[in-house]
Amino acid sequence: LYAIAGPGGGPVWSEQGLLDAPVYALPYRDIRAIVSAIPAEAVEATAANVLRHEQVIESLMIRCALLPVRFGTLLAGEERLQALLAARYEDFTRNLARVAGKVEMGVRVLWKSSFGESDRPAAGIESDGPGPGGADRAGYRYLMARLAEHRLETARQAEAERVAAVLDAALAAYSVEVRRSLLLTPHLPVSLACLVPRESVTAFRAEVERLRTRLSQYSFLSSGPWPPYKFGGGPAGDGRCWTSA
Numbered sequence: 717l718y719a720i721a722g723p724g725g726g727p728v729w730s731e732q733g734l735l736d737a738p739v740y741a742l743p744y745r746d747i748r749a750i751v752s753a754i755p756a757e758a759v760e761a762t763a764a765n766v767l768r769h770e771q772v773i774e775s776l777m778i779r780c781a782l783l784p785v786r787f788g789t790l791l792a793g794e795e796r797l798q799a800l801l802a803a804r805y806e807d808f809t810r811n812l813a814r815v816a817g818k819v820e821m822g823v824r825v826l827w828k829s830s831f832g833e834s835d836r837p838a839a840g841i842e843s844d845g846p847g848p849g850g851a852d853r854a855g856y857r858y859l860m861a862r863l864a865e866h867r868l869e870t871a872r873q874a875e876a877e878r879v880a881a882v883l884d885a886a887l888a889a890y891s892v893e894v895r896r897s898l899l900l901t902p903h904l905p906v907s908l909a910c911l912v913p914r915e916s917v918t919a920f921r922a923e924v925e926r927l928r929t930r931l932s933q934y935s936f937l938s939s940g941p942w943p944p945y946k947f948g949g950g951p952a953g954d955g956r957c958w959t960s961a
Contacts (some may be wrong), residue, residue: 717749717750717751717785717789717790717791717797718733718739718750718751718752718769718772718773718776718784718785719749719750719772719773719776719782719783719784719785719943720747720748720749720750720782720783720785720801720808720812721741721747721748721749721750721776721780721781721782721783721812722746722747722748722780722781722782722809722812722816723746723747723780731771731772731775732768733751733752733754733768733769733772734752734754734759734765734768734769735752735754735755735756735759737752737753737754738752738753739751739752739772740752742794742797742798742801744798744801744802744805745801745805746809747801747805747808747809747812749797749800749801750772750773750776750782751797757790758788758790759787759788759790761787761788765787766787769787770787773943774943777819777943781812781813781815781816781817782812782815782943782944783808783811783812783815783944783948784943784944784945784948785948811947811948814893814911814947815911815944815947815948817913817914818892818911818912818913818914818944818947819911819912819914819917819940819941819942819943819944820909820910820911820912820940820941820942820943820944820945820946820947821891821909821910821912821917821920821921821938821939821940821941821942822907822908822909822910822937822938822939822940822942823883823887823906823907823908823910823924823936823937823938824904824906824907824908824936824937824938825879825883825904825905825906825907825931825934825935825936825937826903826904826905826934826935826936826937827903827905827934827935828933828934828935872899872902872905873898873899875905876898876899876905876906877898879905879906879931879934880896880898880905880906880908882927882930882931883896883906883908883927884896886923886926886927887908887910887920887923887924887927889923890910890912890913890916890919890920890923891910891911891912891916891920892911892912892913893910893911893947894908894909894910894911895908895909895910895946895947896908896909905934909945909946909947911944911946911947912940912941914941917940917941921938924936924938
């Protein structure tokens, strides 16, 4: 299963899917599942296979609204898939309406240098503290190191939130939804996924370039347009891609 697609998109196209199997659409009411029939019980997660999966989805995203499905999602036959479409029809149609005419754009902001590392005490330098040495001194050094780490993490979090707020305010005019993650790694304070109308992509990119200049102390990575992976929406609207056992 590659995607759940809305109406439109024309006839079944000629691209080959995983294992070179033909790609076809299995309809249910006014939605479709985009699939290939393959003999394997599992698909190996090689770079070539993941790329083929993505190529099928991207070939469809320019034609109609779709909810991309995570690589390697397998169902045991068309009857099982029809049951899935029937059981989740309302969710699928609601989320297809959300993403219709829109694409996902990604923005990541990175520290250009390690944030706050220069504020750490230099190795071998001890702050004044209790006791003449031994266990008391070792315990004191440990507590001071933990305190310094806590202060650094608090400062990182506050700065990540400040930068995220700047990005949110600047990109809100070009996005209908924004999903943000803070401090996924110590070097990545902010990561945004934005659901952007197709006609706003050029303006969105221009705003990212303005932000790059405005926040010159950071490095920016931008990507897209992509299929709306982060906006597929599970039953609780949590943005997960659709999967089924």
